[in-house]
Amino acid sequence: MSRIGNNPIAIPEGVSVEISDNKIVVKGKLGEIEQEFSDVLVKMNDGVLNVERTSEAKEHKAKHGLYRSLINNMVIGVSEGWTKELELVGVGYRATAQGQKLELALGFSHSVVMSLAQEVKVETVSEKGANPIIKLTSYDKQLVGQVAAKIRSFRKPEPYKGKGIRFVGEQIRRKAGKQA
Helix, strand or coil: CCCCCCCCCEEHHHHHHHHEECHHHHHHECCCEEEEEECCCEEEEEEEEEEEECCCCCHHHHHHHHHHHHHHHHHHHCCCEEEEEEEECCCCCEEEEEEEEEEECCCCCEEEEEEECCCEEEEEEECCCCCCEEEEEEECCCHHHHHHHHHCCCCCCCCCCCEEECCCCCCCCCCCCCCC
16 A cells, blocks of 8 residues: 555646656646656546556555655646755855856865756855855756755765755764864
C-alpha cells in the first residue's frame, strides 16, 4: 500500500498538463517541464491527477510513490517555483552574482567562479554583521538541489568551527577540540 502514491495531485489554475504514452509535460507561468514514466498509469479527471500502478510487483509499488512525487514537484515548480538558500560561514567568505555567474571567495588563493544554468536565478544578500546568503530559484526542484549541492561541495562545513557553506537552517554536528 502506497500512502504517497494514492494521494491525488490538484492542478492549480494556470497550469496545463499533457499526458502522452509514457511522457507527461507540465506547463505553467514559470516554465515547462517534461518527465518520462514507466510501470504506472497517470490519469487526469476534473483538474486532478491520479497515479495508479499497473501491478502489485515490488518494483511497481516503489515507482508508484516516486512518480507521484516527481509529478507533484513539477506542478508546484511551474506554478510557485522552488528556492534554496545557502549561507557562507567564515571570515572573508563572500559571494557576488553577475547574471548567470556566481563568484565565491572561500579562503582559497583564487576565487571560485561558477556558471549557472539559464533556468536557475541566483541572488546574493550581504548585510553587515551577518553571513552572506546565496538564494537559488527555479521551477525545476531537481536542478535547484543539484546546483546547491555543487556550490556546497566547494567548501563543506567542518565540524570544529563550523566554517564553510551550509544550507540555511542546517544543523552541523560539532566536535570538541583538543583536550590538554
